[in-house]
Amino acid sequence: MGRRKILIVDDHPILRKGLAMVIDQEPDLVVAGEAEDVPGGLDMIEVLKPDIVIVDLSLPGVDGIELIKTMKLKYRDLPALVVSMHDETLYAERALRAGARGYIMKQEAVDKVLVAIRKVLKGEIFVSDRITTKMLETLISGDAKGASTPLDLLSNRELTVFRMIGQGLKTSQIADTLHLSVKTIESYRSHIKEKLRLHTGTDLMKYAIQWLQNAS
Amino acid sequence: MGRRKILIVDDHPILRKGLAMVIDQEPDLVVAGEAEDVPGGLDMIEVLKPDIVIVDLSLPGVDGIELIKTMKLKYRDLPALVVSMHDETLYAERALRAGARGYIMKQEAVDKVLVAIRKVLKGEIFVSDRITTKMLETLISGDAKGASTPLDLLSNRELTVFRMIGQGLKTSQIADTLHLSVKTIESYRSHIKEKLRLHTGTDLMKYAIQWLQNAS
DNA sequence: GATCAGATAGGGGAAACCCCTATGCTAAAA
DNA sequence: TTTTAGCATAGGGGTTTCCCCTATCTGATC
Numbered sequence A, B: 001m002g003r004r005k006i007l008i009v010d011d012h013p014i015l016r017k018g019l020a021m022v023i024d025q026e027p028d029l030v031v032a033g034e035a036e037d038v039p040g041g042l043d044m045i046e047v048l049k050p051d052i053v054i055v056d057l058s059l060p061g062v063d064g065i066e067l068i069k070t071m072k073l074k075y076r077d078l079p080a081l082v083v084s085m086h087d088e089t090l091y092a093e094r095a096l097r098a099g100a101r102g103y104i105m106k107q108e109a110v111d112k113v114l115v116a117i118r119k120v121l122k123g124e125i126f127v128s129d130r131i132t133t134k135m136l137e138t139l140i141s142g143d144a145k146g147a148s149t150p151l152d153l154l155s156n157r158e159l160t161v162f163r164m165i166g167q168g169l170k171t172s173q174i175a176d177t178l179h180l181s182v183k184t185i186e187s188y189r190s191h192i193k194e195k196l197r198l199h200t201g202t203d204l205m206k207y208a209i210q211w212l213q214n215a216s
Numbered sequence C: 001g002a003t004c005a006g007a008t009a010g011g012g013g014a015a016a017c018c019c020c021t022a023t024g025c026t027a028a029a030a
Numbered sequence D: 001t002t003t004t005a006g007c008a009t010a011g012g013g014g015t016t017t018c019c020c021c022t023a024t025c026t027g028a029t030c
Helices: A013-024 A038-048 A065-075 A087-098 A110-121 A130-139 A143-147 A156-166 A171-178 A184-195 A199-212 B015-024 B038-048 B064-074 B088-098 B110-121 B129-140 B156-166 B169-177 B183-193 B200-215
Strands: A004-009 A031-037 A052-055 A080-084 A102-105 B003-010 B029-035 B052-055 B080-082 B102-105
Touching: A004 A013, A004 A038, A004 A080, A013 A110, A013 A171, A013 B015, A031 A038, A038 A052, A038 A065, A052 A110, A052 B029, A065 A080, A065 A087, A080 A087, A080 A110, A087 A102, A102 A110, A110 A130, A110 B015, A130 A184, A156 A171, A156 A199, A156 B038, A171 A184, A184 A199, A199 B200, B003 B080, B015 B029, B015 B110, B029 B038, B038 B052, B038 B064, B052 B064, B052 B110, B064 B088, B080 B110, B088 B102, B088 B156, B102 B110, B156 B169, B156 B183, B156 B200, B169 B183, B169 B200, B183 B200
Parallel strands: A004 A031, A004 A052, A052 A080, A080 A102, B003 B029, B003 B052, B052 B080, B080 B102
Antiparallel strands: none
């Protein structure tokens, strides 16, 4: 069989060029085309019939996640590999949930990308060890059905507090609003952190804010 | 004269590779080396004696602006060209003030980068039309403080800290990374809050996270 | 009836936050 | 050319949060 065809969707031409050159040096892979946004990407899929699509998450206009979702709908067997500059712990999960088959950061070494591409082409899933570990932990700890979202692990009260944290309220304000002791809210915070496998208070806040922002 | 030597300082290996491959195809240019952070960059300058340094602004640890300032001090005639993925209107001016001789976005086409490199090597300054226009406007309108973004009000150091806050780092981590006292970071935090008219620390964090998500 | 998870909350030490003050340093303004 | 102003840096001291533990009460679940 010939070289597997790759489509790159990323809005940074320099990066596209870099990826393309690296990939084209491999005997079994070839970059069939490039696009810089979601509509362009979809057109290219139609025309080129690639074997895999490499997608950046932060595209102009429509978000890369949308492209992945659409691909999942229209071309069920066409896998997407996300190559993003964003902190993986926050986006990887969302990307995979949307249907991506891999997630790798732009900070990674070049050969890691090739590994990722081949793994995804073989039908496997590629994510960094860090993410794998984190996801496995979440799976193991919570009853497996928690797969829909880690937030399912939270109790009602915890979820309420989580939302308020995401709105930027501080502990005392939350305590006030809910007519509870500050100490109680502190307890919730630590329970939430535990369940979501977050380490610091700032991590919690960051997660909460971002979750609330793209309320999915 | 032989090919002009270029040093690339960027923390994304894929992008470095891309730039390098594009540059090395030019008969008059050659990539002499790559570095992924500021200390590495400074070492490489010492060793390679490049003719120009291409710098990304968002480097791990110390920020690219600092590298440019140091270069300006230690190697007065070594020009820096900033290649950043950040919104130019906010950073270009700061970069130029710090001593950079050009600013180009990663969104630009590949050949624009070559144009920029050659222009900077000739001793000229390269910036996009958009930035030129904006700077002229600011000049004309006088003080006016082109407050296109309230973040324009922040000093370089404050902006660096602001971004780190948005990445979810806590005060002590920031202090550590920048080799500064926790007290100094606290000062920056309060200055930033004042300039952005934010009341609480959580408000600041929320703002920083959200801003980083969209405009970065 | 024992066990378990959820809602509530306290103790105590470390860390962060917040408001003020302060010192060089450089650049602009008077 | 003083003066002023903004920036980078940092300490003092009081208040609030954070963080790790322990604890009570309640309603399920086994």
